[in-house]
Amino acid sequence: MNTLLADADICVKCGLCLSHCPTYAKTQNENESPRGLIALIQAWAGHHLDTSEKLIEHIDNCLLCLSCEKVCPAVVPYGRIIDNFRGQLYAERYSSLALSLLKKISHNKTINRLAQSCLRLYKTTRLQKTARLLRLPNLLRLDKIDRLLPDVDRNSISLPRDPLKQYYSASVEVKGTVGLFTGCMGSLLEQETVNAAIKVLTTAGFNVSLPEQQTCCGALDLHNGDRETAEKLSRINCSAFADQGLDSIVTIASGCGSQLRKYKQSEFAGKVVDISQFLSQSGCNHSEHLMPLAV
Ligand code: SF4
Ligand code: SF4
Ligand code: SF4
Structure with a gap:
């Protein structure tokens, strides 16, 4: 708790970071x-503020883009503050059952695939309603x-999802080759987003x-104090994306x-970029190729 408070105390509340924060730009809420x-976080760490859903909601609305950290004249370690806060909150927020379940799903591909099937069954039958009625x-x-848990398309319950391939070729003149990090929950919760990104x-x-x-990526472990597993996962990811000329x-x-981007392996970390930033830096004009979205 003291490191958290010490880090938070570095902030002199000058407000120079505000105009660089995308969340604040949208909400105009000082709490965000x-x-x-x-x-x-300073108030929470100093025992002047209790843990509440509202507090967690404000923190969760931070995108962790770290734009604020880059422009802060006092060099407030914002990323570390949020990491430590979440780490300390995890024990309070999730039961050990929930945490170990999340870790198993995020670290093990077989369990992840099994979870996909269970999720579809749970969401597309009466199971979720019944479980909630019983307060399970x-x-x-x-x-x-x-x-x-995300909504699942009822019509797709009997259809097997297309497994992701390991390589997709550009459909127009090739500008380069990129690796796509899907995240441990990507195929489970965000497959449409993964498909859209491809x-x-x-x-x-x-x-x-x-x-x-x-x-x-190891965030779950790092936030839960298991630095060793987090570093092991970082090595696996670095080796997975190595030697491909990405x-x-x-x-x-x-x-x-x-x-x-926090990985110690700078060659890997230096290549990590958000898809929106990547597309904008690549000067892509998608309207040339993509069908308009129905609104
Ligand atoms: S710029 Fe830095 S010191 Fe100023 S309010 Fe933001 S985090 Fe605090
Ligand atoms: S890290 Fe969070 S608080 Fe900082 S600029 Fe990004 S969204 Fe805003
Ligand atoms: S941040 Fe890490 S733990 Fe969370 S979804 Fe992405 S890969 Fe998984």
């Missing part, structure tokens, strides 16, 4: 500005995870590599990107 979040998620202290990148002229060996390693979730 870097300065406001640091103040909330609450009794097992899995209610927060239960609330966060489509946009290949349509923009990039070959896309999805190494089978890629795994969880121009960049593209991420589709800000949390994954933020953790990958």
Whole structure:
């Protein structure tokens, strides 16, 4: 707790970071500005503020893009503050059952695939409603995870999902080759996003590599104090994306990107870039190739 407080105390509340924060730009809520979040964490670490859903919601709205850290004249270690805060909160927030379940799903591909099938069954039959009626998620202290489960298309229950290939060729003149980091939950919770990312990148002229060996970024473990496992996962990811002549390693979730950029292996970390930033830096004009979205 003291390191957290000491780090938070470095902030002099000058507010120079506010105009660089995308969350604050959208919400205009001081509680969701870097300065406001640091103040909330400072109060929490100093025992002046209790843990509450509202507090967690404010913290969770931070994208962890670290734009604030880059411009802070006092060099406040914002990323470390959030990491430590979340680490300390995890024990309170999730039961050990929920945590070990999450870790198993995020680290083990077979369990991850099994979880996909269970999720579809749970969401597309009456199982979730029945479990909630019986208050099972609450009794097992899995209610927060239960609330966060994404909706699943009822019509797709009997259709097997297309497994992801390890390589997709650009569909127009090739501009380069990128690796796509899907995140440990990508295929489970965000397969549509993964598919959309592949489509946009290949349509923009990039070959896309999805190494089978890629795994969880290690954030879950790091936030839970297990630095050793986090470092082991970082080595697996670095080796998965090595020797492929990749121009960049593209991420589709800000949390994954933020953790990958912290890897000690600078050759890997230096290539990690968010998909929006990558596309904008590549000067891609998707409207040339993609069908307009129906609104
Ligand atoms: S984080 Fe840095 S820039 Fe932002 S208010 Fe604190 S001292 Fe100022
Ligand atoms: S990390 Fe990004 S979203 Fe979070 S407070 Fe800083 S600038 Fe805002
Ligand atoms: S940040 Fe991404 S890869 Fe890391 S634990 Fe979360 S979903 Fe998995």
